[in-house]
Amino acid sequence: MKFAVVVFPGSNCDMDCYHALRDVVQAPVECVWFREALPPDVTAAVIPGGFSYGDYLRCGALAKHAPVMKSVRELAAKGNPVIGICNGFQILTETGMLPGALLKNTCLHFLCHDVDLKTERKDTIFSANLKDVVRFPIAHGEGNYYIDADGLKRIEDNNQVLFRYCSPEGVVNDGYNPNGSLNNIAGVLNEQGNVLGMMPHPERAAEMTLGCDDGKALFESILGALV
Amino acid sequence: MKAIAITPEIVAEHGLTPEEYEKLLEILGREPSITELGIFSVMWSEHCSYKNSRPVLKRFPTTGPQVLQGPGENAGVIDIGNGLACCFKIESHNHPSAVMPYAGAATGVGGILRDIFTMGARPVAMLNSLRFGMPDSPRMQHLIDGVIKGIADYGNCVGVPTVAGEVYYETCFEQNILVNAMCVGLMKHEELTLAQAEGAGNLIIYFGNATGRDGIHGATFASEELTDETIEQRSAVQVGDPFMGKKILEATLELIRENAVVGIQDMGAAGLTCSSCEMAGRAGTGVEIDLSKVPQRAENMSAYELMLSESQERMLAVCRPDQFEKAKAILEHWEVGCHVLGEVNDSGLLTVKHNGEVVAHVPADQISIEAPVYHREQSDAPWLGELRSWDEVDISGDDPQEQFIKLLSWPSIASKRWVYEQYDHMVQTNTMVRPGSDAAVIRVRGTNTALAMTTDCNSMLCFLNPEMGGRIAVAEAARNIVCSGAKPLGITDCLNFGNPMKPHVFRQFDRACTGISEACEVFNTPVTGGNVSFYNESKGLAVFPSPVIGMIGVAEDQAHVTTSCFKNEGDKIYLLGPGASHLGGSQYLRQRQHEAQKNGAAGANDALMSSWPIGPCPRIDLQLEKQVQDFLLAAIREGLIASAHDVTEGGLAVALAEACISGERKIGAKIGLNASGQELLIQLFSEEPSRIVVSVSSGQAKAFEAKAAAVRVSAMSLGEVGGDALEIQGAISMGLDAIVDQYDRKPF
Numbered sequence: 001m002k003f004a005v006v007v008f009p010g011s012n013c014d015m016d017c018y019h020a021l022r023d024v025v026q027a028p029v030e031c032v033w034f035r036e037a038l039p040p041d042v043t044a045a046v047i048p049g050g051f052s053y054g055d056y057l058r059c060g061a062l063a064k065h066a067p068v069m070k071s072v073r074e075l076a077a078k079g080n081p082v083i084g085i086c087n088g089f090q091i092l093t094e095t096g097m098l099p100g101a102l103l104k105n106t107c108l109h110f111l112c113h114d115v116d117l118k119t120e121r122k123d124t125i126f127s128a129n130l131k132d133v134v135r136f137p138i139a140h141g142e143g144n145y146y147i148d149a150d151g152l153k154r155i156e157d158n159n160q161v162l163f164r165y166c167s168p169e170g171v172v173n174d175g176y177n178p179n180g181s182l183n184n185i186a187g188v189l190n191e192q193g194n195v196l197g198m199m200p201h202p203e204r205a206a207e208m209t210l211g212c213d214d215g216k217a218l219f220e221s222i223l224g225a226l227v
Numbered sequence: 228m229k230a231i232a233i234t235p236e237i238v239a240e241h242g243l244t245p246e247e248y249e250k251l252l253e254i255l256g257r258e259p260s261i262t263e264l265g266i267f268s269v270m271w272s273e274h275c276s277y278k279n280s281r282p283v284l285k286r287f288p289t290t291g292p293q294v295l296q297g298p299g300e301n302a303g304v305i306d307i308g309n310g311l312a313c314c315f316k317i318e319s320h321n322h323p324s325a326v327m328p329y330a331g332a333a334t335g336v337g338g339i340l341r342d343i344f345t346m347g348a349r350p351v352a353m354l355n356s357l358r359f360g361m362p363d364s365p366r367m368q369h370l371i372d373g374v375i376k377g378i379a380d381y382g383n384c385v386g387v388p389t390v391a392g393e394v395y396y397e398t399c400f401e402q403n404i405l406v407n408a409m410c411v412g413l414m415k416h417e418e419l420t421l422a423q424a425e426g427a428g429n430l431i432i433y434f435g436n437a438t439g440r441d442g443i444h445g446a447t448f449a450s451e452e453l454t455d456e457t458i459e460q461r462s463a464v465q466v467g468d469p470f471m472g473k474k475i476l477e478a479t480l481e482l483i484r485e486n487a488v489v490g491i492q493d494m495g496a497a498g499l500t501c502s503s504c505e506m507a508g509r510a511g512t513g514v515e516i517d518l519s520k521v522p523q524r525a526e527n528m529s530a531y532e533l534m535l536s537e538s539q540e541r542m543l544a545v546c547r548p549d550q551f552e553k554a555k556a557i558l559e560h561w562e563v564g565c566h567v568l569g570e571v572n573d574s575g576l577l578t579v580k581h582n583g584e585v586v587a588h589v590p591a592d593q594i595s596i597e598a599p600v601y602h603r604e605q606s607d608a609p610w611l612g613e614l615r616s617w618d619e620v621d622i623s624g625d626d627p628q629e630q631f632i633k634l635l636s637w638p639s640i641a642s643k644r645w646v647y648e649q650y651d652h653m654v655q656t657n658t659m660v661r662p663g664s665d666a667a668v669i670r671v672r673g674t675n676t677a678l679a680m681t682t683d684c685n686s687m688l689c690f691l692n693p694e695m696g697g698r699i700a701v702a703e704a705a706r707n708i709v710c711s712g713a714k715p716l717g718i719t720d721c722l723n724f725g726n727p728m729k730p731h732v733f734r735q736f737d738r739a740c741t742g743i744s745e746a747c748e749v750f751n752t753p754v755t756g757g758n759v760s761f762y763n764e765s766k767g768l769a770v771f772p773s774p775v776i777g778m779i780g781v782a783e784d785q786a787h788v789t790t791s792c793f794k795n796e797g798d799k800i801y802l803l804g805p806g807a808s809h810l811g812g813s814q815y816l817r818q819r820q821h822e823a824q825k826n827g828a829a830g831a832n833d834a835l836m837s838s839w840p841i842g843p844c845p846r847i848d849l850q851l852e853k854q855v856q857d858f859l860l861a862a863i864r865e866g867l868i869a870s871a872h873d874v875t876e877g878g879l880a881v882a883l884a885e886a887c888i889s890g891e892r893k894i895g896a897k898i899g900l901n902a903s904g905q906e907l908l909i910q911l912f913s914e915e916p917s918r919i920v921v922s923v924s925s926g927q928a929k930a931f932e933a934k935a936a937a938v939r940v941s942a943m944s945l946g947e948v949g950g951d952a953l954e955i956q957g958a959i960s961m962g963l964d965a966i967v968d969q970y971d972r973k974p975f
Contacts, residue, residue, distance in 0.1 A: 009562055010470050012386025016656045033560075049654075051384040054470025110379050112651045139383070139651045204653050209670055209785060211659075 001226045003029040004042040006072065006088075008063045012050035013085065013203065020203040021046070025219045034066040038074075043226055044081040045072050047088030049139070049201060059102065059142050060090035069095060081125050081222050082195045086140055089187075089197030098190055098197045099155055100147035102140075106180030110141040114212075115178055115200055117186050118166040121159060124189065125225035126196045126218055133170045134163075134214035136200035138178060143199040145181035145188070152182055163187035163198055231261040241268035247599055254593050262530045262579065262586045267594060269497035269535060270504055273761055276598030279727045280759045283740045287754040288747050293716050294755060295419060301342040301492065302412075303755020304419060305717045307781045309674045312416050314348035317356070317409035317682065317721040317777040319760035323465070324406040328373025329380075332406050333467035334539050336381040339410040341493035344476050345542070347420035347483045348412025351655060352669055353382050355392040355408045356682040356721070356775045360401030361821075362638055362974045367401070371975075374406055377467075379649040384469035385476060388658055389650035390667035393682055396638040396974070399690075402765040407721040407758075409777040411680055413671065420483050423490040424506035424514055424545045429571040431503070431514060432488075432554060434563050435475045435541040437522040441465045442498070442537025471540040471563075478561035479542060487546060487554040494541040500534045502543040504577055508595030513574035518581040520568045530581035545571060605737060606730035614691065614842050615834035617810040620819065622908055627958035630815065630912070631880050635969035637818050640877045645973040663889055664791045665710040665873055668782065677782040679713035685875070685914075686771035688812045692844035693735045693772050697742025699845070699916050702852045703875060704778035705750045709856040710871040710919060712787035712863045713780035715750050718743075720757035720776055725769025727761045735772040736761075743774060749849040750856075752778060789863050791872035792890030798869050798922040798948040800896060801931070802879065803940060804855045807913030811843040814876045815912040845915040852917040858940040859919060867931045870922045878912035880959060882920050883945075884966050887953050893963045895950035900958070907958055922948055 003021050007014045014031060021029040032038055038045060053062035063069070069091075076082045076097060084092035092098040105111055114137050119130045147155065155161060163186040166172045177184045179199075187198030202215030231237070238248045241264055251259060251267050259267065273279055289297040295312050296304035302316035320335025336353065343350045355378055360367045382389045387410070424431070442465040482488045490510070492502040499521070507514040518533045528536075546554045551567075558565040569580075577594070579587035634640055647662035659677055660668035666681040683704040689696030705715040720743060725732040747754060757777075763770040782788050793800075810816055816835075823835035834841055862868050874882045887896055900910050923931045925947075935942035952962045 010384070010473055012384075012473065012654055016654065019656060050386055051470065051473070054384060054468070054473075056470065109376065110383055110649045110651070112653065113648050137653050139653060141383075201653075204656050207656075209659060210653075210656060 001028065001043050002041050003027050003044050003046060004032045004038050005029060005046045005048055006034065006068055007031050008034045008052035008066055010051045010054050011048050013048040013201065014050065016203045017046045017048045020206045020219055024206045024216055025223055027223050032068060034068045036068060038068065038071040042075065044222055045075055047084040047091050049086030049088060052087055052091065059087060060094035063091045064094040073097065076195050079192065079194050081225065083126065084197040085201055085203065086199055089199055090142065092195065092197045097195050098188055099151050100145055100188065102142050103144040103146050104142050105144050111178055112139040113137065116166050116168050116176065117163040117200060118170050118172055120161050120164060124162060124193050126221055127162060128224060129217040129221040131214060133166060133168065135212050136202050136205045136215055138200050140199055143181065144179045145185040147182060155188060156183065158191060160189045160191065161185050162189050162196060163200070233258055233261065233264060241265065242272060243268055247271060250599060254590060260586055262534055263589055265531045265535050266500045266587055266589060269500050270594045271598045273759065274496050275501055277759060278599050279601050279603055279761065280736070281600050282602055283737050286740065287744050289753050289755070291751060291753045294753050295416065298754065298756045300421060301345050303717065303719055304346065305755060305779065307671065307678065308676060310416055311671060311674070312414050312419065313678060313779055314343050314346045314412040314414060315409065315719055315777065315779055316342050316756050317407055317719045317775060318342070318758040319721050319723060320406045320408065321403065321723065321760055321763055324374055325404050328370045329377040330466050332374040332377030333381040334465045335406055335408045336378055337467045337469065337472045337539055338495050339408045340385060340387065340472060340476065341495065343410045343412035344479050345491050345493050346412065347418040348414035349480055350387045350410050350412045351657060352411040352667065352680060353387050353389040353408065354680060354682050354777060355389065356684065357392065357394045358400045358405035358686065358773060359396050361396050361398055368975050370404055375646055375649055381467055381469045381472065383651040385473040386654045388652045388654050390652050390658055390669065391662050391681055394643050394646055395686065397686065397771060399768065399771050403763040403770050405723050405763065405770065405773055407775050409682055409719065411779060418483060420491060423510035424512055424571045425489055425510045426547065427512065427571055427573045429489060429545050429547050430551055430567050431516055431569045431571065432544045432546060433521060433541065433566045433568050434478070434544065434558050436468060436471050436538055437524040438533055438536045438541065439524045439538045440528065440532055440536060443532055443535050465537050465539045468540050474561045474563050475540055475542055478558050478563050481557050482544065482554055485553060485557060487550045487557055488544045489547060490545040492543050494543055496537065498534065498536050504591050504595045506543065506545065507577055507591035511592060513572045513576045513591060514569065515572055515578040516569035518579060520566050522564060522566055530579065530586040534579065603727055603733040604730040605734035607734065608731040610839060613837065614839055615837045616843060617816060617841055619834040620816060620841065622905060625908055627908060627911055628961065631959050632969055633818055634814060634877045634881055635884065635966060636972065637814060638974040640814055640881055641974060642971040644971055659785065659788050660711060660790055665707040668711050668788050670785055675785055677713065677785050677788050679708045679711045679780045679782060680778065681707040682775055682777045683707060684773050684775040686773040687817065687840045688844045689739055689774060690771040691812050691840060691842040693738035694742040695844045695847060696772065697739035697774055698746040698849060699847050700774055700776045701743055701746035701750060701752065702847055702849065702916055703873065704776045705752065705856060706873045706919065708778055708780035709860050710789065710791065710873055712789040713782040714860060715752045715778055715780040717755050718747060718752050718776050718778045719755055720774055721760065722757065723760045723763050723770060723773040723775065725762065725764035732769055739772050739774045746849055749853050787863050789868055789871050791886055792870055793886045793894050793896060793922050793948040794869045795924065796894065796949040797925050799925055799928045800898065800920065800922050800945040800947055801942045802918060802920055802945050803859060803942055804918035805851065805915065805941065807909050807915050810909055810913055812840065812845055813878065813912055813914045815878065816841045847916045854938065855917050855919065855940055858935060858938050859921065862931060862934060867923055867927050867934070868921055869924055872920045874918040874920060875914060878914055880911040880955065884953055884970065886920055888963055888967050888970065894948055895952045895963055896946060896948050897950065898946035898955040900955060903957060911958060
């Protein structure tokens with residue numbers, strides 16, 4: 001069992017994810033440069049946040065073509081966990097591994113603050129250990145989740161929404177939607193449930209030294225599912 | 228190619244005085260080429276040579292056991308224990324930001340980042356200090372939004388958290404906004420790298436972005452073959468490319484870590500000229516470069532343009548021939564282009580070739596080290612006699628609550644959350660204390676320590692009394708560091724002033740620096756570097772003197788890290804430090820003045836109608852301040868303190884309100900001040916220094932009071948934490964939600 005953190009030019013949460021995995025939940029982990037393929041012993045992949053290729057052209061649009069993504073798709077096709085966080089989520093929607101797209105925040109600027117998230121399901125490889133409401137930071141300019149009406153119905157009917165923005169008590173409404181996401185969607189799964197994309201950053205909420213460790217449980221859940 | 232004749236007009240247009248030109252002729256022993264003239268003009272500009280400021284800056288205390296690198300390099304370096312060092316510097320980007328706010332601010336961030344990583348330190352935090360005109364006009368709102376977006380887009384993209392800063396609004400910044408950016412980096416002691424071109428035969432490598440015509444100062448004769456087309460292509464302000472910034476950051480750190488270079492410098496102000504001269508000058512060697520090897524993104528660039536371009540995200544490194552393959556491989560890995568421009572030699576000369584011709588051949592050390600130095604004239608400011616005093620203002624009819632509400636939403640006081648939420652302040656997962664407290668704090672990985680950092684300057688006080696203002700700026704920075712549980716270690720300063728040729732401006736500069744020096748001695752915080760920005764002046768009106776102090780400190784134990792917000796019901800609240808005696812230099816009077824002048828309600832002779840701030844500047848007793856800070860730090864280390872917040876803009880009333888609402892959980896306070904009428908207003912709104920609001924759990928109150936008494940620090944009991952309102956007996960009664968509603972809003 002081993003994690004890979006995929007690194008593109010311009011990734012900047014790569015070392016944060018690496019630290020959370022290696023030092024906080026003590027999982028075997030290595031960074032994999034975009035030109036390489038995932039090593040054969042990797043069983044889970046993290047596509048970290050940041051600004052791959054400077055967000056030039058469109059967030060995630062260039063990373064989609066990076067050589068490493070071929071092996072990420074193959075890993076996902078085998079049913080192994082793949083998680084894209086923030087820019088990683090944008091990359092996974094660009095590749096089509098996840099449904100929908102991330103538009104500009106409705107306020108039209110970058111937002112960095114804590115949000116509360118309702119965990120919609122506990123029966124996934126990402127969420128078994130999570131609390132009903134978790135607090136993670138967001139830090140993005142393009143996190144406004146969009147999908148066409150049919151697609152929205154499909155992912156809702158399939159229970160593919162894992163996280164929604166909510167109040168500290170778990171109430172989901174417009175007042176707690178930071179960026180205009182449809183149905184307050186903060187994180188979605190693929191149909192098979194082994195690929196997750198989310199805008200909030202669990203790796204930034206993994207240690208009490210930084211004020212909150214709700215995110216640790218997410219990495220521990222994956223670890224638990226793999227062992 | 229036609230040579231350009233050097234006329235007195237061309238010399239003058241390059242900003243060189245006839246005496247400086249004489250000195251140049253003496254150094255060269257002949258007439259310079261146009262490229263050489265360009266090289267001397269930028270190297271002898273204030274920005275590169277500090278020719279007007281050096282005699283004053285020399286008085287700064289710059290040494291101490293903690294200083295690993297003082298002024299003179301790209302950035303200062305301080306020992307923070309555990310074999311680690313903190314590299315930090317602040318720099319201005321005022322003029323570019325006033326012309327193109329987005330690009331100007333963004334490249335300011337990019338430039339200061341490069342200063343830090345070229346020293347071998349990984350940038351771990353950014354701060355910025357911003358001053359704007361009043362946010363009422365569409366023009367100013369455009370500048371404010373542009374600057375903030377520029378800072379955000381660059382810092383967010385490179386993945387360095389922007390953790391602290393300040394934003395002020397004053398009419399004097401209407402034509403000259405101030406945009407100062409500070410970067411803090413961490414490294415191991417042995418990773419410290421200096422910008423020196425040592426060793427004859429070593430290679431000069433250029434990497435990063437290609438060179439264009441951006442940033443070349445609008446000298447019309449710049450090109451030998453000047454056409455209308457080339458004039459149009461030239462832009463005054465550089466454009467930032469944060470993606471390249473991130474790549475050269477990683478590449479540079481790897482080059483240093485892998486020992487693939489012997490020296491490295493970024494091409495910032497004055498580009499290739501400054502970087503090559505300074506590297507050669509510092510090492511006492513010579514350098515020969517061929518401009519034909521410089522990657523170019525504009526066609527037909529002249530030697531003059533190539534030497535003076537300020538295109539961003541470009542680096543110059545020196546490596547031994549045996550290191551070259553390794554350096555090249557590292558740069559290729561990061562997808563950064565790499566070009567050998569020439570070699571280091573023992574000649575002591577900077578030799579520049581272009582298309583097979585020698586276009587410049589000048590002594591490197593004499594350009595960079597022997598720049599002219601001036602002792603400028605000084606005189607008192609002509610308006611000193613016009614300054615009015617706080618006791619000329621009738622405040623007897625003022626209602627404390629009404630004034631309190633106005634201050635909460637006064638732009639310079641109101642919450643800056645709308646600003647810092649646009650900055651990624653958590654990336655790198657080290658941020659322990661986020662923006663909005665007294666100082667930001669980041670943990671130092673691999674140790675149990677934490678690094679505190681802040682920028683501070685009260686420009687209005689520096690205007691009223693530059694020396695006192697300079698002292699207060701340092702004292703306030705130290706107070707913020709101590710309030711967060713850390714020990715102050717050193718400063719960097721960004722000295723923003725008007726035109727130094729004006730004797731009263733130079734006196735402001737001289738006095739403010741004296742104040743900074745005096746305070747740095749007391750707080751044991753040497754000056755490790757910084758930046759001088761003169762000429763922040765238009766239409767004869769200079770900005771308020773703004774010597775912005777960037778300070779860092781270390782918390783020995785992460786458990787000492789303290790925030791400004793009240794924590795628990797029933798905790799006792801105290802005011803540390805001296806009592807208040809007047810309202811001089813306060814935002815209280817500034818707000819009253821602004822309102823009176825807007826409404827035209829006051830009489831023409833009223834002090835409120837004065838265009839100058841109302842004084843006097845509060846006096847600061849540095850020894851008393853140090854005593855208060857030492858006591859607080861000791862009490863924090865003993866675990867006696869639940870929260871600490873210093874009293875600054877808006878006085879005690881605003882400090883208490885901020886302590887109530889700045890935490891994740893808002894919590895009220897009940898306060899009794901034992902005063903009424905004017906005395907009560909002074910207690911509430913005075914901005915006299917050396918005062919700190921602390922809260923202490925009721926169980927530890929006795930120990931705390933005894934400790935304060937033992938060192939003779941005044942700790943006045945104010946009341947206790949609790950409820951959902953701020954209640955100040957006989958003055959203010961306001962629910963926390965209502966306070967937030969006033970305080971936490973964008974000013975436009």
